[in-house]
C-alpha cells in the first residue's frame with residue numbers, strides 16, 4: 001500500500017522540480033524548442049483548469065481538489081491491495097491533483113510548460129501534474145474494464 005504513496009511523492013517532486021526550473025530559469029512566455037515543430041518548453045501560467053476554463057475560481061478548484069484527493073485516498077485503501085494497476089492509477093491522480101494544488105495555494109496560478117503541436121495547433125500547454133492526472137484517469141478506466149472482464153469470466157466458470 002505504501003508503495004502507491006511513494007509513487008505519488010516521486011511524481012509530485014518531479015512536477016514541482018520542473019515547475020521550479022520554469023519559474024526560476026525562464027522568462028514568462030519564453031519558448032525553447034525541444035523538438036522543432038513538435039515539442040517546445042514554454043513558460044506559461046494558467047489561473048484556470050484545462051483549456052483555461054474558470055479563470056481565477058480558486059475556491060472552486062480547492063473544493064474540487066480536496067474532494068478528488070479524499071476519494072482517491074479512500075479508493076487506494078479499498079482497491080490498492082487487490083489491484084496494483086488501480087493503486088498505481090489512483091497514485092498518479094493523487095500526485096497530479098496535489099501537484100496543481102500546491103501551485104494554486106502558493107502561486108495562485110498553475111505553472112505550465114509542455115507545449116506540443118501533435119494534438120493540433122491549439123492544444124493547451126500543460127505540466128507533469130496534468131499528464132499524471134490524464135494517465136491516471138485512463139489507467140483507472142483500464143483497471144475497471146479489466147476488473148469487469150475478470151468478474152464476468154469468474155461468474156461464467
Ligand SMILES: CCC[C@@H]1OC(=O)[C@@H](C)C[C@H](C)CCCCC(=O)CCC[C@@H](CC)/C=C/C=C(\COC)CC[C@@H](O)[C@@H](O)C[C@H](O)CNC1=O
Nearest residue numbers: 046049050051052061097100110112124125126130131133
Ligand atoms: C488534466 C486536468 C486539468 C487539471 O485538473 C486539475 O488540476 C484537477 C485536480 C482539478 C480541476 C480543478 C478539476 C478538473 C477539471 C476537469 C478538467 O479540467 C477537464 C480535463 C479534461 C482532460 C481530459 C482527461 C483534458 C486535458 C487537458 C489538459 C491536460 O493535458 C495533459 C490541458 C491542461 C492545460 O489547460 C493546463 O493549462 C491546465 C493547468 O495545468 C491546470 N490543470 C488542471 O486544472
